[in-house]
Each structure stands twice: as structure tokens, then as C-alpha cells.
Amino acid sequence: MKTGTCTVIAALGAAILLDACKEPEVRQEEETVAVVEGEPIRVEELERALAAEAAVTGDALDDPAWKDERRRRLLDEIIDRKLLEQAALRRGTGVPGAEVKRAPPRLRADSPGEGYEDLLGAQRLSPAELRDRLRRQLLLERLLSREVYARIAVTDAEIDAWLEQNPDFLRSRPERVRASQIVVKTEEEARRILAELRKGASFSEMAARHSLSPDAKVGGDLGWFARGEMPPAFEEVCFHLAPGRVSDVVESEYGFHLFLVQERERGQEVDEAERRREAEARILRDKTLAAQAEFLARLRTEAKIEVNEKVLARVGER
Numbered sequence: 001m002k003t004g005t006c007t008v009i010a011a012l013g014a015a016i017l018l019d020a021c022k023e024p025e026v027r028q029e030e031e032t033v034a035v036v037e038g039e040p041i042r043v044e045e046l047e048r049a050l051a052a053e054a055a056v057t058g059d060a061l062d063d064p065a066w067k068d069e070r071r072r073r074l075l076d077e078i079i080d081r082k083l084l085e086q087a088a089l090r091r092g093t094g095v096p097g098a099e100v101k102r103a104p105p106r107l108r109a110d111s112p113g114e115g116y117e118d119l120l121g122a123q124r125l126s127p128a129e130l131r132d133r134l135r136r137q138l139l140l141e142r143l144l145s146r147e148v149y150a151r152i153a154v155t156d157a158e159i160d161a162w163l164e165q166n167p168d169f170l171r172s173r174p175e176r177v178r179a180s181q182i183v184v185k186t187e188e189e190a191r192r193i194l195a196e197l198r199k200g201a202s203f204s205e206m207a208a209r210h211s212l213s214p215d216a217k218v219g220g221d222l223g224w225f226a227r228g229e230m231p232p233a234f235e236e237v238c239f240h241l242a243p244g245r246v247s248d249v250v251e252s253e254y255g256f257h258l259f260l261v262q263e264r265e266r267g268q269e270v271d272e273a274e275r276r277r278e279a280e281a282r283i284l285r286d287k288t289l290a291a292q293a294e295f296l297a298r299l300r301t302e303a304k305i306e307v308n309e310k311v312l313a314r315v316g317e318r
Contacts, residue, residue, distance in 0.1 A: 031043050031311075032308060033045075033046055033308055033311045033312050034079060034306060034307045034312075035304075035305070035306045036082040036303060036305050037082075037083075037086055037303050037304055039086070041075070041078055043315055046071065046074060046075055046078065046315050046316075049078065050074060071313075072312070075307070075312065079305060080296050080299075080300075083296065083299040084143060084144070084296070084299070085136065085139065085140065086303075087143060088139050091146075091147070093139060093142055093146065094139070095135055095139050095142055099138060100134065100135045100138060101131075103135070103137075104127065104131055104134060144292060144295070147295065148292055149291070152284065152287050152288055152291055154280050154284050158283055159279050162279050162282070163275065163279055169275065169279060170270050170278050171275075172267065172268065172269050173268050173269075174226040175265065176224045176226045176264070177224070177241075177261050177262075177265075178221075178223060178224045178262045178263040178264075179222050179234075179238045179259050179260060180204065180207060180215075180219060180220035180221050180262060181211070181213065181215065181257050181258065181259050181260075182206055182207045182210060182211045182216075182220055183211050183213045183254055183256065183258075184210060185212065185255055185256070187256045189210070189256070190249040190256035190258060193206055194246065194248070194249060197258070198246070203220065203246065203260045204220060204221075207219050207220030212255060220260075221262075233252045233257075234252070234257075234259070238259055241260075243261050243263055243264055244260075246258060247259040
């Protein structure tokens with residue numbers, strides 16, 4: 001029997017770092033958009049979550065047709081987080097201080113260029129406030145690890161059955177590349193950045209500083225992709241670049257791009273042992289997400305949750 005844990009709270013997305021943890025000084029009834037087991041969710045908290053998401057996604061989600069969906073989705077994420085925090089408190093779940101202390105340096109190390117400082121500035125966070133948010137994230141991960149993930153297992157019989165139902169799964173790997181991008185609005189800006197890169201500037205740092213794409217937060221890293229998974233303009237360049245080389249300026253409907261190919265994998269056959277490992281990972285992921293959703297659904301069923309629909313409809317409109 002094989003077991004696994006998951007450190008990503010999928011149902012919450014990135015909400016733990018996008019929420020607003022400060023309570024407003026004035027607590028008027030109309031400022032409460034929802035109440036979860038007696039704990040209020042303030043309008044300011046939801047508005048900051050909306051603003052933080054808009055800062056990452058750009059103007060696309062400013063379309064009025066998306067506003068109600070955005071409000072409700074982010075409110076649901078905040079409610080889920082509150083329910084998990086309350087459950088952790090009831091169960092006496094804690095996080096060692098040493099683990100909390102290590103979290104900010106790890107985040108800094110994982111943030112390319114000035115990404116760490118950009119996060120603090122964009123969220124208007126002091127280092128102490130960021131440490132508190134990371135503590136809460138670790139708390140929720142520990143709760144889910146104990147209450148949900150530790151009970152999930154994948155057996156050999158389940159892998160056999162899954163592969164029998166998916167006989168064509170991963171018989172071979174196509175040619176793939178791992179690439180990064182920088183995308184800006186004008187060709188002039190792209191060429192200025194290209195000149196800096198040719199002088200030795202770090203691609204990831206330039207992406208974090210200048211790129212308009214959400215992947216700028218990870219240095220422009222697009223991850224691995226095969227042919228047919230990206231727009232043709234991207235593939236035409238990336239599958240002809242040698243690893244370590246930066247492309248010329250490439251225009252697309254999204255703007256003007258520069259690409260860096262980091263690694264390349266040739267197409268190859270996949271042996272049975274790897275097929276089983278990949279199948280196990282798929283099954284484990286699906287079971288983890290289902291168990292997490294079931295756990296949150298149970299918390300919601302047992303909790304008293306009140307949403308002020310009139311206040312919710314006004315959030316983000318002013």
C-alpha cells in the first residue's frame with residue numbers, strides 16, 4: 001500500500017497570501033459581508049482579496065459579467081479558510097515557532113529577483129504580517145495533513161484497475177521543452193530588455209521586474225510543454241531554440257515576447273514502472289482533492305454561515 005500527502009491547499013488557491021488580515025477599527029453592521037460561526041468577514045477583507053487578484057490577473061476580470069462570480073468565489077475561499085482555522089483551533093492544531101521562523105526566508109529564496117519585496121509592497125505587508133499569514137498557511141496545511149491527507153492511500157490493485165481503464169496512458173513521452181518568457185506591451189520595450197539580457201542580465205529577474213504575465217511571479221517560468229500545448233507562435237520559437245539561448249522579439253495577440261529555453265527532452269518510450277508511478281500520482285491527486293472537498297463540505301454542513309447578499313452585491317463597486 002502506498003500513501004501520500006499534499007502540501008497545497010487546492011480548494012483555497014493562493015487565498016492565504018491574498019487575503020486581508022487586518023481588522024478595521026470601526027465595526028459597523030453594514031461592514032460585515034458574512035458571518036462564519038459568529039466570526040465576521042469584513043467588506044475590507046473581501047475587497048483586498050479582489051484587489052490582490054486583479055493585480056495578478058490584470059484587467060481581464062474587470063468585465064462586469066465576471067464581478068459577481070469573482071465576489072462569490074473569493075468569499076467562498078475566505079469562508080473555507082475561516083472554517084479550517086476554526087477546525088484547527090478546536091482540534092488544538094499548532095505550528096512550531098521554529099517552522100514559522102523558517103517560512104519567510106524560504107519564500108524569499110523561492111522569489112526571483114525582487115519578488116519578495118514586491119509581494120510585501122503590493123500587499124502592504126510588514127515582515128511581521130507576512131510571517132503571520134505564513135503561520136496560518138502552515139496551520140491549515142498541518143490540519144489537512146493530519147485530518148485528510150494522512151488517511152489517503154493508493155493500492156497496487158487501484159493502479160492496476162486505473163491502467164486497465166486507461167490503456168493508452170503514457171505509452172510514450174513527446175518531445176518537450178521547459179521555457180520562460182517575458183511579455184511586454186511594446187516592441188521598443190522588448191528590445192530594450194533584450195539588449196540588457198545580451199549584456200548578461202538575469203532572465204528571471206527581468207521577467208519578475210518587467211513581464212506583464214502572471215508567470216512573472218516565478219521568473220517567467222512556463223514549465224514543461226509539448227507541441228500542441230502552447231500557441232503556435234510560442235512553439236515555433238521554443239522548439240527551435242537551443243537550451244540557454246534567448247529568442248528575438250516575438251509578437252503575439254498578448255504582446256511582445258522574449259523566450260528562454262531552459263531544458264529540452266527528446267521524445268521517448270516510457271517503461272511500465274514509470275507508467276505506474278505516474279498513474280499512482282494521478283490517482284493520489286484525485287483522491288486528495290476529493291477528500292479535501294468532502295472535508296470542507298462537512299465543515300460547511302456543520303457550521304452556521306450567514307451571507308449578507310445586499311452588502312456582497314456592493315463589494316468592489318465603489
